[in-house]
Amino acid sequence: xxxxxxxxxxxxxxxxxxxxxxxxxxxxxxxxxxxxxxxxxxxxxxxxxxxxxxxxxxxxxxxxxxxxxxxxxxxxxxxxxxxxxxxxxxxxxxxxxxxxxxxxxxxxxxxxxxxxxxxxxxx
Amino acid sequence: xxxxxxxxxxxxxxxxxxxxxxxxxxxxxxxxxxxxxxxxxxxxxxxxxxxxxxxxxxxxxxxxxxxxxxxxxxxxxxxxxxxxxxxxxxxxxxxxxxxxxxxxxxxxxxxxxxxxxxxxxxxxxxxxxxxxxxxxxxxxxxxxxxxxxxxxxxxxxxxxxxxxxxxxxxxxxxxxxxxx
Numbered sequence: 066x067x068x069x070x071x072x073x074x075x076x077x078x079x080x081x082x083x084x085x086x087x088x089x090x091x092x093x094x095x096x097x098x099x100x101x102x103x104x105x106x107x108x109x110x111x112x113x114x115x116x117x118x119x120x121x122x123x124x125x126x127x128x129x130x131x132x133x134x135x136x137x138x139x140x141x142x143x144x145x146x147x148x149x150x151x152x153x154x155x156x157x158x159x160x161x162x163x164x165x166x167x168x169x170x171x172x173x174x175x176x177x178x179x180x181x182x183x184x185x186x187x188x
Numbered sequence: 189x190x191x192x193x194x195x196x197x198x199x200x201x202x203x204x205x206x207x208x209x210x211x212x213x214x215x216x217x218x219x220x221x222x223x224x225x226x227x228x229x230x231x232x233x234x235x236x237x238x239x240x241x242x243x244x245x246x247x248x249x250x251x252x253x254x255x256x257x258x259x260x261x262x263x264x265x266x267x268x269x270x271x272x273x274x275x276x277x278x279x280x281x282x283x284x285x286x287x288x289x290x291x292x293x294x295x296x297x298x299x300x301x302x303x304x305x306x307x308x309x310x311x312x313x314x315x316x317x318x319x320x321x322x323x324x325x326x327x328x329x330x331x332x333x334x335x336x337x338x339x340x341x342x343x344x345x346x347x348x349x350x351x352x353x354x355x356x357x358x359x360x361x362x363x364x365x366x367x368x
Contacts, residue, residue: 066250066365067228067367068228068340068343068348069343069348069351069365070363071233071234072344072348072349072352073351073352073363074234075234076352078236078361078363079237079362080236080362080365081362081364082366082367083311083365086206087205088206088208088209088210089208089227090367092227092229093227093230094229095233096234096235096236102205104296104297104299104301105208105301106294106296106301106308106309107301107308107309108309108367108368109307109308109311109366110307110308112302112304112305112307112308118308118314119317121311121314122314122315122317125364126318126323126364129238129362130238130241130242135234135235136233145300149199149203150200151200151297151299152199152200152203153196153197153199153200154297154300155206155208155211155299156211157215158214160218165218165219171269172221175269175270175271178271179337182274186277
């Protein structure tokens with residue numbers, strides 16, 4: 066998505082990205098970024114929480130107007146949970162050999178599905 | 189003190205943003221894949237200022253979420269990663285009636301994200317609210333979807349130009365992009 070935003074910016078269309086992966090978006094380099102320190106999948110607010118959903122859209126719109134230079138990142142004031150231990154769980158490394166085999170199997174089968182889809186598209 | 193002891197990551201210990209690039213590299217190396225994904229990296233960043241006040245601008249919404257496909261398996265809340273639900277080309281759809289979009293084809297946090305509330309990954313209703321309140325001139329009558337195919341070449345050479353063309357066709361003044 067960062068690459069698409071960059072392409073639009075180079076062609077005269079201002080953009081703002083709403084996202085949860087700060088390092089990935091900033092590494093790609095974008096004009097405006099509203100960062101939420103939430104688990105991936107919640108770029109626009111917390112489930113069932115109108116306040117954060119409205120607040121984040123308002124902040125993204127503000128950013129379109131106020132950013133004066135590229136790489137403007139604003140971090141949202143909303144917190145996912147008082148306890149940050151959810152940050153331990155994504156891509157955990159303390160895997161047993163059985164978990165590693167299962168994860169590999171799953172990854173390979175999903176990759177094969179995607180490969181097949183792409184080949185079908187090109188036909 | 190070693191804060192990474194006992195399975196505790198430094199991000200959880202100190203409440204830092206997760207370093208996804210480091211974490212995904214380490215994860216796939218632990219799975220014994222030896223070619224970790226190389227995330228896009230750029231020094232120069234293009235920037236365009238808003239050409240007119242937001243209250244008079246037409247705003248477009250761009251997503252990586254996918255229209256629900258009845259024949260593509262589990263795409264509901266707590267669905268496992270589902271590559272069969274991926275789309276492979278740029279699409280556009282009207283904002284009315286509100287679309288049924290899902291994210292089961294994307295690599296989000298399967299333990300803490302339920303994906304049960306579309307408004308957490310597709311802010312259409314909230315943007316309609318902003319338009320109704322006059323915060324933006326108008327919301328474009330259709331939104332666009334960008335595929336996520338682990339190919340920076342496809343994104344920059346094929347998909348992004350198509351998105352630009354759609355934006356120009358619709359006279360979009362500014363765009364909100366939401367990756368998952």
